[in-house]
Amino acid sequence: MDKKQKKPVTLADIAAIAAVTPMTVSRVINNSGYVHADTRARVLGVAREMNYRRNGLARGLKRQCTETVGLVIGDIANPFAAELSGGVREVLEERGYTVFICISEHTAKEDVQAFDSLADHRADGIIVATRASKSANERLAELIESGIPISLIGRDFRHPHADLVMADNLKGGYEATCHLIDNGHKRIGFIGVSLTDGVRLRRFQGYLEALKDNGLPVEDRLIVGGREVGEQMPGYSTEEMGYDGMMKLLELKSRPTAVFARNDFTAMGALNAIKRAGLRIPEDIALVGYDDIPLALHTSPTLTTVRQPTREQGRCAAEFLLRRIEGDHEQPRAEKTFDCELIVRESTLPGAEVVSGSNRKRKIKTA
């Protein structure tokens, strides 16, 4: 039946065989306009027979839209990315858009490349969830100004014609730290940032503010694991940072009684360093992570952490983008901030109920 064709089948090819014009074939393929049932059936038959695939390039060129949206993510190996893209896809695919994901492993250069590819291929819009950088921000501004709908997630960059979605990580960090303070801790370490590069990490700012508001000193030696400014790392390598950072804290003469880790992977690294040192969690050292990755429920002890509504952020960014694509590109920008939720588990509260299996409800006992 099938003969291998070097050249892809076109509407004209089908039209020739079905004895109609390309226009009629187009109407059949797109289910638009009036076509006689017999004609439709015949054309459809031929199209199927010839294994026709429409040419999205020609179609997009003519229609000035591709029904395609780009999603730019920094680190793919991250539950965060998975949730986010899930939310984005839920909304967009239902509306008939295809989502193409571009990875930029946390470098500004790849960020820019991703934007350019997407723009060149005439994606109808772009959702950006990578960390901000000067060069990438500049390119972003150019693209926005040239009219491409753009929606930002958790990116520290504002533009009058791009929407922004984020989580209140400042508050999240603040609450996590307050939780430790409320439990009597006075020496609280932070793993995963340095004082200099931390200015952009909201959860770290929350940590600092919580200390200040409670009259506790900020001690440099309790803040470990920072990288050079601009240097980024994939989520999965941060456990090493957690492990190494915790080792440093354990060597201090007066070590912290509690530690706030920049994310759950970091916290898991720290957790294992603590256990290797023969110390108990939370009795000797209490531990808080960030993100509530699924694994946080399966460590022992289970990990206290802060959850941000990641999927919702993805959905929201997608909805903002749709509004821009299907409405006015230059409409005023929308911005939405989602609240985070502190999830108290055993790593800070000895009495916290053991949560097992798939039960992921919030469990806070006032001990």
Place this chain on the structure above:
Amino acid sequence: MDKKQKKPVTLADIAAIAAVTPMTVSRVINNSGYVHADTRARVLGVAREMNYRRNGLARGLKRQCTETVGLVIGDIANPFAAELSGGVREVLEERGYTVFICISEHTAKEDVQAFDSLADHRADGIIVATRASKSANERLAELIESGIPISLIGRDFRHPHADLVMADNLKGGYEATCHLIDNGHKRIGFIGVSLTDGVRLRRFQGYLEALKDNGLPVEDRLIVGGREVGEQMPGYSTEEMGYDGMMKLLELKSRPTAVFARNDFTAMGALNAIKRAGLRIPEDIALVGYDDIPLALHTSPTLTTVRQPTREQGRCAAEFLLRRIEGDHEQPRAEKTFDCELIVRESTLPGAEVVSGSNRKRKIKTA
């Protein structure tokens, strides 16, 4: 300077202002053919001024290639996917191709959608790393026969004109199981599969073969955590399967002395179940995972596991694809199988050296 334009800038727009023909502008933009230095500079200036972006649709339509490759992945939230896409991108981006990733959350329907999107948008080739299914395989065959270069990774589907790359997970599973047997274990459980759905999971087949070759019985009650046939799950939810599965095994009257988990996430769930039960690893129960995710090094005890060269598989698939794109689409198929490597750590060998920090070398002590 910038004026917001509703309509994107075209070569003709630039040509008009630079007082040349579109053809000359094209030559400048593409750095092809002879253009006077002055003309080039002037055109480039105007292009930059107007914030020109080339139209990939028109370009692709004319040139019959888009310099774009699609990568279809099932589960994004997985270190495996990250490594794979890293390898693919390394090879392809160096050669000037853009990689667009499509996610199909392990469903055949989304698989087919991803193939179609990519084919419609005229990707120059597609790399498929999702699990096989009947409907997706059929569509794949159609696409291959219509001439789109396709390269498969770890997918149980063969076609004379599609290349295939995989890891020898049968052998990996076999060796992992033999390792346990060598250490004196006779009752070895498997978590993450059922006898019926396991026929397609090579590492499980390796487990079965190892038992058989060593004269050990296959006991149904030691095999837990299976799903319905066809039902898939994201990598991250498999820890729950590991936890729940281990709980089941612990309830057995004569519980296994060793457990082989389908992947490292499953193993981590099992690990925590064992520890909660107050048992020691490996003294009471030895544990082996699969994949060597970064976290496997940061559990306590560290996790014995099987590593497959994921990045290399990605690179290889990309190279196969390039050969097909830039050579003859109908060349005979290439196939390559990579060996796996057993990584022995503390969860099976009490004497195994503690590996810390970023040192990820293989550490086997013959205890």
Place this chain on the structure above:
DNA sequence: CTGTTAGCGCCTTCAT
């Protein structure tokens, strides 16, 4: 219900 015309933006080919 079906056909004609024209052009989306670019680049291959040939001419100058």
Place this chain on the structure above:
DNA sequence: ATGAAGGCGCTAACAG
């Protein structure tokens, strides 16, 4: 070193 012609495959807009 530059230009002109034509068409890649598709579909709006307008006939008929």
